[in-house]
Amino acid sequence: MIENQRLHGMDALRGIAMWLGVVLHSSISYRTNHTRGSWPMDGDSSALMDLIYMYLHSFRMQMFFLVAGFFAHFLAQRIGLRKFIKHRFKRIVLPLLVSLVTIIPLTSSGFQFDPSGDSSMIDLFFNSIKWTGFYHLWFLYYLILFYVLFIIASSLSVGLKLQSIPELVVFLSIPVLWAIHQFYFDGPVEAWTGIKPQLGQILYYGFFFMLGVIIYSQPSFLFRYKRLRYTYLLLGFALFGLEAFQRFHNINLVGESILLSSTTVFFVFGHVSLFMHFFKKESKNLRYFSDSSYWYYLIHLPLVVWMQLLLMNFAINIWLKFSLIILITTTISLISYRYFVRYTFIGILLNGRKKKKVSE
Numbered sequence: 001m002i003e004n005q006r007l008h009g010m011d012a013l014r015g016i017a018m019w020l021g022v023v024l025h026s027s028i029s030y031r032t033n034h035t036r037g038s039w040p041m042d043g044d045s046s047a048l049m050d051l052i053y054m055y056l057h058s059f060r061m062q063m064f065f066l067v068a069g070f071f072a073h074f075l076a077q078r079i080g081l082r083k084f085i086k087h088r089f090k091r092i093v094l095p096l097l098v099s100l101v102t103i104i105p106l107t108s109s110g111f112q113f114d115p116s117g118d119s120s121m122i123d124l125f126f127n128s129i130k131w132t133g134f135y136h137l138w139f140l141y142y143l144i145l146f147y148v149l150f151i152i153a154s155s156l157s158v159g160l161k162l163q164s165i166p167e168l169v170v171f172l173s174i175p176v177l178w179a180i181h182q183f184y185f186d187g188p189v190e191a192w193t194g195i196k197p198q199l200g201q202i203l204y205y206g207f208f209f210m211l212g213v214i215i216y217s218q219p220s221f222l223f224r225y226k227r228l229r230y231t232y233l234l235l236g237f238a239l240f241g242l243e244a245f246q247r248f249h250n251i252n253l254v255g256e257s258i259l260l261s262s263t264t265v266f267f268v269f270g271h272v273s274l275f276m277h278f279f280k281k282e283s284k285n286l287r288y289f290s291d292s293s294y295w296y297y298l299i300h301l302p303l304v305v306w307m308q309l310l311l312m313n314f315a316i317n318i319w320l321k322f323s324l325i326i327l328i329t330t331t332i333s334l335i336s337y338r339y340f341v342r343y344t345f346i347g348i349l350l351n352g353r354k355k356k357k358v359s360e
Contacts, residue, residue, distance in 0.1 A: 008281060011279075012290060014067050019293060021060070021297060022325075022333075023052065024052070026325040029041055039305075040312065051244060054188075055240060061191070066215070067272075072088075072209075073216035095140070103298055108135070136300075136301045142205055146206055173207070173261075176207060178258050189201070239266065240263050291337075295341050
């Protein structure tokens with residue numbers, strides 16, 4: 001069983017990684033290399049926005065699934081498999097179902113909006129309620145699939161434990177991800193938001209979910225060497241720099257699949273071990289931020305996209321636009337969580353019942 005303090009690092013990691021989704025999505029409109037279909041693009045751009053996007057995209061979702069696997073194993077061990085199924089249905093399945101008729105149409109409206117004014121509001125409404133995919137909530141969809149596989153494996157008593165040299169897990173992950181890249185992807189792994197799951201995404205993100213399950217069995221290797229976490233990060237940044245150099249100069253010094261796989265592995269383990277080290281003790285403010293993270297994960301994308309559309313009409317620096325979007329989205333998310341979510345039926349659905357303190 002894991003000591004309670006060790007969960008604080010994972011909890012902090014989950015909350016901040018959720019918030020980084022605001023940063024990542026806020027940068028997309030200002031990238032020079034735009035490959036996101038109908039995403040509203042500003043007239044100005046910066047290569048630094050590309051770097052921000054590339055950096056966060058290289059490890060954030062992979063880390064999410066690893067943390068999800070970790071907490072899945074933790075929760076199943078703590079409350080039992082039957083209660084785990086009920087718990088995950090309430091926390092993940094129901095919010096996704098509700099979001100399909102609330103958040104998804106709001107998100108879609110931002111992508112369907114025509115800045116030229118050629119389409120009417122009626123057209124916008126009907127286009128927004130058409131099924132176009134899960135958008136950012138694809139994470140919940142795939143998470144449900146992985147929970148099903150986890151439940152089946154747990155029911156069959158399939159044990160997943162690290163061997164005596166767990167550090168090998170880090171390096172053995174690289175060839176596994178390289179193989180998945182080679183067979184299923186041409187370039188970075190992008191989200192698939194459609195209703196039909198893609199085998200490549202299942203194998204790729206499912207691998208990180210499985211790693212999270214394994215790490216729960218023996219998390220000590222994340223703490224064992226103080227300098228190792230910095231080695232992971234330094235290797236990650238060195239490989240990321242090489243990847244960025246190759247992409248911006250359109251050259252291929254090192255195979256893209258092995259470069260992307262190695263960068264992701266070192267970044268994921270580096271950031272996880274860093275958080276586990278620096279957030280061993282509970283922080284009330286960080287815990288509150290982490291509690292609210294699920295809510296702002298759900299609502300942030302329509303806010304970001306509509307603000308990107310609004311700010312296109314203003315001739316101001318894109319870094320100011322970028323900062324305003326992050327600030328306003330974060331503020332709206334935290335305030336709405338405090339007054340309309342935390343102590344309401346929505347908060348009970350997302351995070352469980354919270355006891356209101358006198359000071360609040």
